[in-house]
Structures are given as C-alpha cells and as structure tokens.
Amino acid sequence: MILYDHPASANCLKVRILLRQLGLSFERVTVDLFSGETRRPEHLARNPDGRVPVLELDSGDVLPESAAILLYLAEGTPFLPSAPLERARVHQWLFFEQNQVEPGLAVARFMALVGRVGKHPEVFADRLRQGRRSLESLERGLVDPFVAGASYTVADTALYGYVHCASEAGAEPSEYPRITAWLGRVEATPGFVNDLEPITWTDS
Amino acid sequence: MILYDHPASANCLKVRILLRQLGLSFERVTVDLFSGETRRPEHLARNPDGRVPVLELDSGDVLPESAAILLYLAEGTPFLPSAPLERARVHQWLFFEQNQVEPGLAVARFMALVGRVGKHPEVFADRLRQGRRSLESLERGLVDPFVAGASYTVADTALYGYVHCASEAGAEPSEYPRITAWLGRVEATPGFVNDLEPITWTDS
Known part of the structure; x- marks a missing residue:
C-alpha cells in the first residue's frame, strides 16, 4: 500500500x-x-x-x-467493534472529531505554526474557540478507559491526532484531567508510535 | 424512537x-x-x-x-453498501461532508440567517470560503448518478443537507452543473421529503 x-x-x-x-x-x-x-x-x-x-x-x-x-x-480487527451500538459509538466520536475537533484545533494549529494569527486574528479566535469547546465536550463525554468504552478503537486514534498537540493551536489539553489521563492510555497501547513532525514552513 | x-x-x-x-x-x-x-x-x-x-x-x-x-x-438496507470499498466510498463522503461542507456552509448559513455577518465579517468570509471550496471539491468528485456510485446512499442524504441550501450561506450551488443535476436526482428518490424550516431567530 x-x-x-x-x-x-x-x-x-x-x-x-x-x-x-x-x-x-x-x-x-x-x-x-x-x-x-x-x-x-x-x-x-x-x-x-x-x-x-x-x-x-x-x-x-x-x-x-x-x-x-x-x-x-x-474492519474485522479489535480496533473496530462489530456490535451495532458499539460500532455506532466509534462512529459518533469519529464524526465529532472531524466536525468539531479538526476544524477547530487543526486549523488554529496550522495558522499558529505558519505565522498567520496576526494577519487574521478574528479567524484564529473563531477556530481556537471551536477547538477549546471541542476539548470541553471530549472531557465531558470521555468514559474510562477509552472514548467508545472498554476497548481502544480507531475513535481513540483519530481523537489523539489533534488533541495531543492542541497546545500548538493555543489550547491546553493538560487543563483537562480526563483527557490527560486518556492521552497516556492511548500512548501506552501496543505498537503505538507518534512521529508527528513540526511545521517548518512559514507564511512570509 | x-x-x-x-x-x-x-x-x-x-x-x-x-x-x-x-x-x-x-x-x-x-x-x-x-x-x-x-x-x-x-x-x-x-x-x-x-x-x-x-x-x-x-x-x-x-x-x-x-x-x-x-x-x-x-445498516442492512440499500442505503449503505456492504462491499468494503463501496462502503469506504460512502464513509469518504460522509467525513468530507462533516469536515469541510458543514464547518463551511452550515456555520456561514447560521451567521447569515441570524444576522452575525456584520459583527464578524472575517469569520464569515473564512467559513464561506471553506464552504465554496467544498462545493468545488464536490463538483470535481461527483460521479453519475450518485456520489458513492450507482446507488443512492446515506452519503447523498448527508451532502444534500447543507448543499441544497448553500445559497442561504452566500454560496450558489446552481453555479455547479453536476451538483445541480445531482440535487434533482436526490430529491427524486422514493419517499424523499425536505421539510427544512427557515431560521427565524435573530442575534439582536
């Protein structure tokens, strides 16, 4: 592949x-x-x-x-349950991530790292506000030990993406105790590798 | 339910x-x-x-x-194919809709209809720009007759939501010939009812 x-x-x-x-x-x-x-x-x-x-x-x-x-x-692996309601929970968090977390935190992170905040402060504030609200929602909805229940699923993988680096967007995941503990559990799953690199390009 | x-x-x-x-x-x-x-x-x-x-x-x-x-x-109905790649196409468009169409067009439509554009013109422009770009992507990717292929699926249902009313957001779906024809095909599917109501609340 x-x-x-x-x-x-x-x-x-x-x-x-x-x-x-x-x-x-x-x-x-x-x-x-x-x-x-x-x-x-x-x-x-x-x-x-x-x-x-x-x-x-x-x-x-x-x-x-x-x-x-x-x-x-x-599909067909332990990372995606097959029971309808368990699978629906995974879908719920995957769509929440793409609809609220990513449009908030990913866009704000991009603007911050390439140096676009000063040019478009209102846009940055709007995206960061959405990102922070998404962290509050995640903190409220997180169940122990993983977002969709007892097992680590692709919903955790997806949410990890922009939540673990939210500080680069101007939000602070360490302010949320359940999120902080959950990030550690995700990173401790077998074979987990985070090789995200910094953005080095700047909008000059 | x-x-x-x-x-x-x-x-x-x-x-x-x-x-x-x-x-x-x-x-x-x-x-x-x-x-x-x-x-x-x-x-x-x-x-x-x-x-x-x-x-x-x-x-x-x-x-x-x-x-x-x-x-x-x-699940288990003709609106969601079971073959892995066909199902993946439905998922692709569902996530695109929630990640690009909705954060663009739904937010811009909301701001326009409740009267928030004048207060936050940069935010509105950012969201409308994202919404228009999502219409260009949809126009580029639309296959005949439905987005995921030969059959009407929930990906069409989802995309219809904010695309058909994009003019309320300040975008114009009628500028896109494939989208225009596709909207007609979606509305002609059996049992299709669009009872979306206008937003009457204003932010005063």
Whole structure:
C-alpha cells in the first residue's frame, strides 16, 4: 500500500499509527501541501478535495479521508467493534472529531505554526474557540478507559491526532484531567508510535 | 424512537429524510438551540457536545452525530453498501461532508440567517470560503448518478443537507452543473421529503 502523506499533518499521523499497530507495511509518499502539490491534477485525481492522507490499495484504488481510511483498515480487527451500538459509538466520536475537533484545533494549529494569527486574528479566535469547546465536550463525554468504552478503537486514534498537540493551536489539553489521563492510555497501547513532525514552513 | 431535533437544522433534516425513506416511525422533540436548551444538563447527558440531532432508540440508548445516526439506521438496507470499498466510498463522503461542507456552509448559513455577518465579517468570509471550496471539491468528485456510485446512499442524504441550501450561506450551488443535476436526482428518490424550516431567530 502507498500512503500519500505529510509528516506534519496529524490527519496523516492517525493513519500511520493504525497501520503500524496492525503490522501492515506501507510506502510513504510525501505530498507537500506547502508547495501546492496537494492541489495539482495528479493529486486531485486521488482526492477531489486535494488533501492528505490518501491510501492507495494494492488494487490501485485510492481512498481519501483519514477517518474513512481508519474504518476501512480496522474492519474485522479489535480496533473496530462489530456490535451495532458499539460500532455506532466509534462512529459518533469519529464524526465529532472531524466536525468539531479538526476544524477547530487543526486549523488554529496550522495558522499558529505558519505565522498567520496576526494577519487574521478574528479567524484564529473563531477556530481556537471551536477547538477549546471541542476539548470541553471530549472531557465531558470521555468514559474510562477509552472514548467508545472498554476497548481502544480507531475513535481513540483519530481523537489523539489533534488533541495531543492542541497546545500548538493555543489550547491546553493538560487543563483537562480526563483527557490527560486518556492521552497516556492511548500512548501506552501496543505498537503505538507518534512521529508527528513540526511545521517548518512559514507564511512570509 | 425519539429524534431530538430542530426544524431549521439541516443536520437534523438528514436524519428525518432517512427515517421517512426507511418507513420508520419516530417522535420529534424540538430542542431549541436558540434559547440554550442544547447546552442544558438534560441534553448534555444525551450528547456531550450539546447539539442536535440525537436519536433515542427504543432501548433508551442515545446516539448523537447525524452521520453516525445515518450509518446506524442504514445498516442492512440499500442505503449503505456492504462491499468494503463501496462502503469506504460512502464513509469518504460522509467525513468530507462533516469536515469541510458543514464547518463551511452550515456555520456561514447560521451567521447569515441570524444576522452575525456584520459583527464578524472575517469569520464569515473564512467559513464561506471553506464552504465554496467544498462545493468545488464536490463538483470535481461527483460521479453519475450518485456520489458513492450507482446507488443512492446515506452519503447523498448527508451532502444534500447543507448543499441544497448553500445559497442561504452566500454560496450558489446552481453555479455547479453536476451538483445541480445531482440535487434533482436526490430529491427524486422514493419517499424523499425536505421539510427544512427557515431560521427565524435573530442575534439582536
């Protein structure tokens, strides 16, 4: 399999974490979002939304959207329960992550790290506010030991992505005791590797 | 089943469309987001993120997140294919909708309809820009006749929600010929009912 990837994207990190925990081998191809490679025709053919990650299967089929990739890879493994309501809980947190956590924390983190906060302070404040509210919701909804119940699932993997680096966005996960303890439990799962890299590009 | 609902929310509309197309009976309970009812303890117990829709099952279990509800209800029906790659395509578009379309168009529509654009013009422009880019991506990725392929699925139901009313957000779906034709095909599916109501509350 080929993972079209960026080392500083936590959406890509989520997929790498699961691939490694499943013991699947994959080739990483960096698509440089900062030089516009994600918007070029060859990448738009992989993902009409022009983003990473995209997973290319051995069949040649390509699959975009980090959470869709997680669900595809996790089917039939302990990382995705099969009972309808348990599976629905995993879906609930995966959609919450992509609808509230990511549009808040990922956008704010990106703006902070590339130096765009001063140019668009109202936009940054809006995104950070959404991100902080999503942390409050996660703190409120977290059950012990993992978000969807007794087992570590891809919902934990997905939420870990932008929650663990929320301080880079201007939020502080350590202010939330349940989140803090949960981050430690996620990092302690077998085969867990966090190799997220910093953003070094700046918008000058 | 009980649907905790708001008549002006297109996230809630998606669930009503599917419930009716499946011929399932349900009771609607309006949770008034404008008067703060979605943030009260009794609703936060249903959804830690304090939003609608939430579906209460006959067992008493509660399920938040519109797309998670769609997947739960559609399991085993023609609205959700079971082949892994076909199902992954449905997931791809469901996550794209919640990650790009909704944070763009739903937030911009809300700001426009309640009169918040003048107070936060930069935030509105940011959200509308994201919404317009999501329409370009949808136009690029739409396959004939439905987004995930040959059959109408819950991915179409979900995308219909905020795309069909994008003009209320300041975007114009009629500028996109494939989207325009697809909206007509979605509305022509058996049992399709769009009873989205306007937002009448204003932020004064």
